[in-house]
Amino acid sequence: MDAAEPFTGISDSAGFVSGKRLIRDSSLESRKLAGEPMTDPISDLLTAIRNASGRLFEKVDVPSSRMKVAVIRIMKAEGLIANYKVMEDAKKHPFIRIYLKYASGKQQVLVTARRMSRPGLRVYRPYTAFAKRGEAGAIMIISTSKGLLTDRQAFQAKVGGEVLCEVS
Numbered sequence: 108m109d110a111a112e113p114f115t116g117i118s119d120s121a122g123f124v125s126g127k128r129l130i131r132d133s134s135l136e137s138r139k140l141a142g143e144p145m146t147d148p149i150s151d152l153l154t155a156i157r158n159a160s161g162r163l164f165e166k167v168d169v170p171s172s173r174m175k176v177a178v179i180r181i182m183k184a185e186g187l188i189a190n191y192k193v194m195e196d197a198k199k200h201p202f203i204r205i206y207l208k209y210a211s212g213k214q215q216v217l218v219t220a221r222r223m224s225r226p227g228l229r230v231y232r233p234y235t236a237f238a239k240r241g242e243a244g245a246i247m248i249i250s251t252s253k254g255l256l257t258d259r260q261a262f263q264a265k266v267g268g269e270v271l272c273e274v275s
Contacts, residue, residue, distance in 0.1 A: 146226065148172060149271055152179075153220040156188075160207050160215050171201035177255040178248055178271065179203060185246050185257065187217045187274055223247070223270040233267040245275040 152175050159167035169175065171193055179191045189208040195201050208216045224230040237247070237258040247258035251268035261268065 147222070148175060149178065150222045150225065153222055153272055153274075156205060156207070156217060157220045159205075160217050163209070163213055164207060166204055166206045168202050168204050171203045174255075175203060179205060181246075181248055181255060181257060182217075182274060185274075187246075218275055219245075220272060220274045222272050224272075230270045231268065232270055234262050234265050236267070237262040245273050247271075247273050 148170075152169050155167050155169050176191075176193060179188065182188050183191060187208065189206040191206065192204045193201060194204055210216055232249070237249070240258075248271045249256050249258060249261045249268045250271055251261055251264070251266040253264060253266055255271070256264065256266070256268075
């Protein structure tokens with residue numbers, strides 16, 4: 108911008124270029140990963156899936172961990188995502204590629220993904236709390252001594268645990 112040219116308040120790096128919507132890449136290479144510590148990886152996973160689903164992305168990549176893979180495995184078994192793959196990038200860092208699922212007419216299958224227990228406030232429930240289903244179609248993912256289970260599986264196995272998240 109020249110010194111004589113007045114500032115118009117319009118930036119080329121804003122979300123739009125010449126009135127057309129930018130198509131964003133949700134891959135790991137396009138994100139700034141350095142310098143951003145992960146304080147709550149499960150919350151970051153749910154946020155990435157929720158944002159990608161809202162933007163109607165076909166897939167989203169997130170850094171991998173065993174806990175994240177277990178959460179994604181439950182979401183696939185419950186029919187909330189289409190598929191997933193654990194892969195490695197060029198620097199041999201593992202990541203999960205999650206293929207999102209949409210109903211006819213590009214309707215989101217995964218509508219809500221809410222973190223229940225978080226680092227500052229852990230939420231534990233006995234198995235009797237899972238007898239009643241909460242919201243219709245909502246699934247709670249529970250961390251138990253028998254691994255990650257849905258609320259229905261935890262009730263059947265008669266084990267309580269930490270309520271990680273609720274997805275529907």
